[in-house]
Amino acid sequence: MGARSESIPFRENAAQAVRNAALRAAMRNATGTFSVKRSHAIASVPIEEWRELASQVRLHVLDNLEEYVNRFERNAVKAGATVHRAKDAAAAREIVWCLLKDHGARKVVKSKSMITEEIHLNDYLERQGLTVVETDLGEYIIQIAREHPSHIIVPAIHKSRRQVGNLFAEKLGCERSEDPVVLAKIARAKLREEFLSADAGISGANFAVAGSGSLVLFTNEGNGRMCTTLPELHVAVLSIEKVIPSLADLPKFIRLLPRSATGQILSAYVSIISGTRKAGEATGARHLHIVLLDNGRSDIVSGDCREMLKCIRCGACLNACPVYQTVGGHAYGSTYPGPMGIVLTVLLEGMERAHTLLDGTTLCGACGDVCPVKVPLPRLLRRLREQRVEIGFTAAAERLGMVGFGLAARSPAFFELAQKLARLAWKPARITGIGSTLDRMPMPATTPFRKRIS
Amino acid sequence: MIQDAVVDLFIENATKAGAHVVRVTNVEELNSSLAGMLDRVNSVYSPGLTETERTLDIPAECRTDDYKDAAACVEEVHGAIAETGSLICSSRGGRAVQAGLLPRRHIAIVSAENIFADLDRFLGDLGDSPPTNVTLETGPSRTADIELTLTIGVHGPEHLGIIVL
Numbered sequence: 001m002g003a004r005s006e007s008i009p010f011r012e013n014a015a016q017a018v019r020n021a022a023l024r025a026a027m028r029n030a031t032g033t034f035s036v037k038r039s040h041a042i043a044s045v046p047i048e049e050w051r052e053l054a055s056q057v058r059l060h061v062l063d064n065l066e067e068y069v070n071r072f073e074r075n076a077v078k079a080g081a082t083v084h085r086a087k088d089a090a091a092a093r094e095i096v097w098c099l100l101k102d103h104g105a106r107k108v109v110k111s112k113s114m115i116t117e118e119i120h121l122n123d124y125l126e127r128q129g130l131t132v133v134e135t136d137l138g139e140y141i142i143q144i145a146r147e148h149p150s151h152i153i154v155p156a157i158h159k160s161r162r163q164v165g166n167l168f169a170e171k172l173g174c175e176r177s178e179d180p181v182v183l184a185k186i187a188r189a190k191l192r193e194e195f196l197s198a199d200a201g202i203s204g205a206n207f208a209v210a211g212s213g214s215l216v217l218f219t220n221e222g223n224g225r226m227c228t229t230l231p232e233l234h235v236a237v238l239s240i241e242k243v244i245p246s247l248a249d250l251p252k253f254i255r256l257l258p259r260s261a262t263g264q265i266l267s268a269y270v271s272i273i274s275g276t277r278k279a280g281e282a283t284g285a286r287h288l289h290i291v292l293l294d295n296g297r298s299d300i301v302s303g304d305c306r307e308m309l310k311c312i313r314c315g316a317c318l319n320a321c322p323v324y325q326t327v328g329g330h331a332y333g334s335t336y337p338g339p340m341g342i343v344l345t346v347l348l349e350g351m352e353r354a355h356t357l358l359d360g361t362t363l364c365g366a367c368g369d370v371c372p373v374k375v376p377l378p379r380l381l382r383r384l385r386e387q388r389v390e391i392g393f394t395a396a397a398e399r400l401g402m403v404g405f406g407l408a409a410r411s412p413a414f415f416e417l418a419q420k421l422a423r424l425a426w427k428p429a430r431i432t433g434i435g436s437t438l439d440r441m442p443m444p445a446t447t448p449f450r451k452r453i454s
Numbered sequence: 455m456i457q458d459a460v461v462d463l464f465i466e467n468a469t470k471a472g473a474h475v476v477r478v479t480n481v482e483e484l485n486s487s488l489a490g491m492l493d494r495v496n497s498v499y500s501p502g503l504t505e506t507e508r509t510l511d512i513p514a515e516c517r518t519d520d521y522k523d524a525a526a527c528v529e530e531v532h533g534a535i536a537e538t539g540s541l542i543c544s545s546r547g548g549r550a551v552q553a554g555l556l557p558r559r560h561i562a563i564v565s566a567e568n569i570f571a572d573l574d575r576f577l578g579d580l581g582d583s584p585p586t587n588v589t590l591e592t593g594p595s596r597t598a599d600i601e602l603t604l605t606i607g608v609h610g611p612e613h614l615g616i617i618v619l
Contacts, residue, residue, distance in 0.1 A: 026601070033602050075582065137608055138599035154599055161601050180600040184608045191609065196522065212582045222555050222595040222610025229552040229587065247580045251573035254538075254590075262598070265467070266538040268610070270590040277586060283545035283552060284586040 010356040013331035027328045030157045034319040037263025054252045055374035058310035068210045068243045075213030079275025081288040089119035092293045099289050103233050105199035111224035112136035113204025118335045133194045135223035144171045150329030153261050153315040201227030205238040211246035214274040218267040234285035239293045241309040256372035260314035296348050308343050310373045317367035323360045339367035339377045346384050355393040358385050419448050460536045460571045467539025471593030473614040485511040491615045499524035506530045521553035528561045533568035545587040560611040565619050
């Protein structure tokens with residue numbers, strides 16, 4: 001973990017990513033498709049009204065976070081669940097491992113969860129000798145490829161059907177196919193065995209309902225339902241800000257999450273799980289353990305970037321971001337990519353490690369426009385960029401340049417002098433090759449724009 | 455009259471979501487629609503928990519008590535939501551909600567009077583003590599995880615049939 005304090009090599013990763021034509025084509029196709037589908041899905045609904053309502057609920061929760069989390073805990077316990085609080089990733093991993101050990105679990109099926117990616121749960125459990133099987137098709141693909149998700153909704157978005165076909169043939173020993181339908185069938189058969197033989201299921205949650213102690217999960221494949229209803233033991237890991245006040249608030253988010261994420265009116269399955277199986281019931285895990293993870297949230301909620309915690313992880317800002325569209329998710333070197341990922345990673349992992357990600361934005365504002373809960377991402381990105389300068393995490397050349405620009409912009413005489421110098425310095429700079437980026441910049445005009453209009 | 459419009463909206467939205475929806479007015483029509491949907495299906499799980507489920511005409515030799523091995527699950531669901539075209543599957547009354555998930559075919563019967571106009575009308579009244587499991591099911595199981603190519607039936611049912619009674 002010593003490497004943690006080193007900053008993420010975002011520029012290097014991004015430079016490598018843009019040279020990968022196959023990756024760029026896949027990203028363009030995926031983000032473009034999602035953006036178009038989202039536009040269709042919101043075209044005939046009062047989206048602005050919905051966003052405002054949802055934003056208000058999320059803000060209200062953040063204003064009273066401790067109270068709602070306590071209420072959720074009380075009601076979840078009342079419904080039969082056991083609730084554990086984890087201060088950080090290490091504590092959460094330890095709790096999950098102890099629960100599995102106590103129940104004698106050897107094999108665990110998992111439904112897709114970003115929070116378990118955040119705490120690196122799979123690696124940890126595998127090191128303890130457990131078999132962990134990801135069951136979302138995309139997660140399954142990247143698990144057997146031993147990679148990490150590159151998108152928070154479609155984790156294997158960077159992989160082509162050819163790559164998946166080769167992977168399945170190699171790792172699963174099946175006949176090679178490039179047909180997504182055939183590949184999905186192979187995964188279905190393989191994973192069905194795993195579901196029916198697993199000792200425990202691990203899931204995240206899209207929402208936690210304080211009033212009823214319920215967990216809410218959105219899935220399209222049905223794997224989330226299987227992980228949470230087939231094994232005797234269900235362990236849910238979620239961060240504290242996932243809480244919403246009551247089931248009556250849920251429609252607001254049901255309407256927004258799938259539309260923003262995949263452009264669907266609704267995901268195939270929305271499961272509302274309230275505690276354990278009770279007497280006379282035939283559904284539900286016998287044991288439900290809920291791990292409520294803080295991992296920095298309590299600090300974030302009292303800071304000036306608190307609105308980041310409104311995020312419901314739909315991925316719309318990823319799809320809308322010109323940088324994400326170009327470099328893909330892996331370049332960010334973090335659990336969460338794209339605009340929300342930049343802000344969250346800086347807040348969770350600190351400026352020292354994550355300040356480089358702040359280069360990954362054009363400040364175009366597209367992320368803020370698409371956010372279903374009005375997280376002011378452009379403002380948060382600017383705020384963190386200011387902080388980066390204040391703390392001093394910018395290159396010396398950039399700081400010097402900014403001081404120079406500040407001087408020139410404050411005095412017309414300096415400004416004109418700078419323009420003249422730029423023209424004079426242009427040719428020598430190009431010839432000597434100082435800064436290859438100059439190649440792409442136009443030569444400064446002989447008569448400056450200001451002179452031409454005055 | 456209003457409920458008719460709600461039912462129509464439900465049928466429209468459930469169909470858009472990929473379900474095969476038929477509307478019937480009596481038990482005879484119900485059983486004949488069911489027979490069509492179960493053509494050549496030889497292992498059917500149907501729990502017989504409601505009056506409607508007990509009147510279903512499913513031959514004894516086609517029935518199984520184990521939903522894990524069944525080719526189809528036929529059941530009456532708690533209700534539906536017109537706004538989204540969703541079925542409401544509830545664990546209330548000892549129902550195994552996962553039974554509709556494992557077989558390749560899920561055939562759900564919903565009474566027209568149990569169709570809610572929108573999400574608020576159902577979830578708003580669910581209160582603070584909901585059943586252990588309430589699942590909104592909208593269309594068949596699907597994924598787009600490989601090149602965003604829509605693939606139906608990855609883990610759950612490939613075919614969702616709905617009979618509105």
